[in-house]
Amino acid sequence: MKLDYSFYDRPTIKVARDLLGKLLIRESPEGLVSGVIVEVEAYLAKDDEASHSFSGIKNRNSSMFAAPGTLYVYPIHAKYCMNVVTEQSGQGAAVLIRAVEPMEGIDLMQSRRGEKIGLRDLTRGPARLCQAFAVDRLLDGVDLTTSTAIWLEDSSPELGKLVFSVATSERIGISRAQDHQLRFFVDGNRFVSGCARCHSLPNKDAFRSHV
DNA sequence: CTGAGGATAGTCT
């Protein structure tokens, strides 16, 4: 079932944790791809120096201040990252989706990412994920609750109820506010990005093996 | 497997 407004219109940290295990779906003329979210980071509206909203609304971050459920796509290092806007309009809070476990459309992801890339590296990392899902600035500001190009679902019938434990750590790749434990990931899932010390149980079963 | 270093381009100071 597609996630609606009431899912996003909540405290950012709750939304971030609840996004783990949800299905991200992208439909384009080339075909459909999907994956289960295994890693996210929360960026808060207040007292968070690492958040793009910290120094106020700018041209480039304006969709982070839009309604909850809006997609905020940000260009960085000549690549893209995707975020989901949370809380109320004008707050400037969002959750960065850092990694998914590929489910449907692996061939299409493979052709977008390059034939030499292994399965594990297709969507492990925010910019890799955007490339595999063909997410760029054209999707910035899209409403995830109504769009037919990209949206989130609670779960897929064939996966059933996913069982996993949530781990937390500092966020990755930022230079300020590094002490906050605002990164959430599926403990042990091998499609999570980042360093080995951030995984307390390395190489546990992936969701894909449950199908 | 790990860590280091350079490439990359759009936005803001």
Added chain:
DNA sequence: GACTATCCTCAGA
């Protein structure tokens, strides 16, 4: 001109 919420390649164990 400096800054990134990054990625890829390469060397070494």
